[in-house]
Amino acid sequence: MIVRQAANILEIMEFFAQTKKPATLAEIADHFGWPRSSTFNLLATLSEKGYLYEPRPRGGFYPTPRWLAMARMVSEVEPLPPWTHALIAELSAETGETASITAPSGLWAVFIDVVESQAPIRYFATIGHRVPIHAAASGRALLLQYSREERDALYRKIEFRQYGPSTPISIEAVETELRNSTARGYCQSFGDYSRDLAGAAIPLPIGDRRLSVVVAGPEFRIGPKVPEVAALITRTVDRLRPKSAA
Amino acid sequence: MIVRQAANILEIMEFFAQTKKPATLAEIADHFGWPRSSTFNLLATLSEKGYLYEPRPRGGFYPTPRWLAMARMVSEVEPLPPWTHALIAELSAETGETASITAPSGLWAVFIDVVESQAPIRYFATIGHRVPIHAAASGRALLLQYSREERDALYRKIEFRQYGPSTPISIEAVETELRNSTARGYCQSFGDYSRDLAGAAIPLPIGDRRLSVVVAGPEFRIGPKVPEVAALITRTVDRLRPKSAA
DNA sequence: GCACATTGTTCACATATGTGAACAAGATGT
DNA sequence: ACATCTTGTTCACATATGTGAACAATGTGC
Structure with a gap:
């Protein structure tokens, strides 16, 4: 069984990795064809956990550097030579x-x-x-x-x-x-x-x-x-x- | 509303960032007090999307460098000076x-x-x-x-x-x-x-x-x-x- | 090499969760 | 300054989802 909401937050991150700029709730909802309310819940969850923030007022969401900090920690183990x-x-x-x-x-x-x-x-x-x-x-x-x-x-x-x-x-x-x-x-x-x-x-x-x-x-x-x-x-x-x- | 499974995959990643070594399904399930079956679904989802892999046979799961690649992409935008x-x-x-x-x-x-x-x-x-x-x-x-x-x-x-x-x-x-x-x-x-x-x-x-x-x-x-x-x-x-x- | 313990996997059902519709708050144009 | 359009937020219900129990596969100790 695939866990939909788990997959969705990966989709969101990949979306940001592609577009490389902040996106509003509406933009993200439209892009994926998700309901506003569901998108709202996802963004709220990511924000609350410190992985998304709103760089400027009404300027949309963007990932925090926390992703990078976390990724660095896991990747410094057994790095490829x-x-x-x-x-x-x-x-x-x-x-x-x-x-x-x-x-x-x-x-x-x-x-x-x-x-x-x-x-x-x-x-x-x-x-x-x-x-x-x-x-x-x-x-x-x-x-x-x-x-x-x-x-x-x-x-x-x-x-x-x-x-x-x-x-x-x-x-x-x-x-x-x-x-x-x-x-x-x-x-x-x-x-x-x-x-x-x-x-x-x-x-x-x-x-x-x-x-x-x-x-x-x-x-x-x-x-x-x-x-x-x-x-x-x-x-x-x-x-x-x-x-x-x- | 907090999206539990979205939060859970963040928990899993933070777990790996702390322990810095591969973990088996059983270890992860025990650590969080999650049922085996639920943990199984989460790990399967992460693996299928290419974010988790099993470095050695029966050696447990570990995040792939994909996290790092993704985090780098989002972070190279407007980096702090x-x-x-x-x-x-x-x-x-x-x-x-x-x-x-x-x-x-x-x-x-x-x-x-x-x-x-x-x-x-x-x-x-x-x-x-x-x-x-x-x-x-x-x-x-x-x-x-x-x-x-x-x-x-x-x-x-x-x-x-x-x-x-x-x-x-x-x-x-x-x-x-x-x-x-x-x-x-x-x-x-x-x-x-x-x-x-x-x-x-x-x-x-x-x-x-x-x-x-x-x-x-x-x-x-x-x-x-x-x-x-x-x-x-x-x-x-x-x-x-x-x-x-x- | 066999019995036992542990880990991984499947499935049907109870329930936690996503969502449509209705509302609020801002933005935009005249 | 008002009307209109867009974006963000709440909530109750239908349903997608997590999970316990049972099974399979693998590891371990004798």
Whole structure:
């Protein structure tokens, strides 16, 4: 069950992150098509808890810096080492595609850092974006770091869906693709989950954390270049990763 | 009406900001005394929206960097100039008390930046904290920047409560205190809102924004020194504020 | 390797919650 | 200064939502 009002306050914050200016109750209500009264309750709750304020009289609401203070506190734990951001920045610049770091989360691979392509047609992904762990290059690069027992535990929960023509829809299909990936030296996907999307990924263990790097873009553009993109990822990781780290 | 589930996800985030480590469903449910099933729904909602993930298998949930990305986006609009943080940092260091920048929000003054005292007994305030605009030194320093008409509009909505012996409980009492503050050169409060709390504040207009600086602490410690603290605030603002700015 | 304890997940129902309609307060234009 | 339009606020009721109990899956100790 999705908790509507919990989701709504995230929507409100995302709205402010986009518009980047104060908004009145009426504007917010209209934007989402919510009743005034419901919007009123939400804004009152956020204000009372100190997360929203009215910068100027009748000038509408805006988030307080409290969000930033809170986000900083949670993010200073286990921050990604700086070289990982440099890594995806460089990969994105070299390839012109979107590059990301992903982490496992149950049955999903979650994007925890993203540098977007600048191309007009591009893979639009944001931090927090999720893809099924077995049906994406990034996810399979995570699965490669699991033991067979751990993977089996996941497989039991997955309901295999045919997202696209090439989606692996059985445990065996996934395991086969993993073996192929090991032989090949990288993971790849051609629309396995998202239509028209292709990408290359490799595992990126850091300390005891299981992460992966992925470069992805429209199939027509990146498709033929997947092997060379994969090679570039490998080379760049080798160069940027400190020798001391595992 | 307070929207419970909206407030709850803020509670969850604050919980993570405090503990700074992943927590399982059971831990969170126990901490708040929530039913497992309700907690499950909340965590599922946050995960689905990309705000929570499970860093390692069966290792519990933790917020994704998406919070940080979002908070950064909203906060890069109208950031406070750097010298304001230097200002309260210096004031806190010099006085040993808590120093803050506040902004108006309807009937409240909201703390938008805070440097806490290091003393064991101290004014504990966080970014987002709110005090009634008419019953606190910081708030009155904001009111001084309003026109009489604007203040009247606020007065109509205030329900005057006797928070402490010295709380101004009428429009006239507030206006008198404002006139005294102007004559005195600074705003002060001795337990007007919070028991045992005293403070000094002055207006701090920046561009078209109406802000204030306040230094506050336990009455027994800061009480006798309020005039000299106020003088220190004024001097320090004069020194740090760029001459070009209004 | 089995029994027990703990954690995670589903579902039907009682009840807490969102909302439409009516009202109040401000803003806008003449 | 008045009438009109827009925005903000309250409240009672219909209904969407939280939750207890029962179940499943996983971890732990012997």
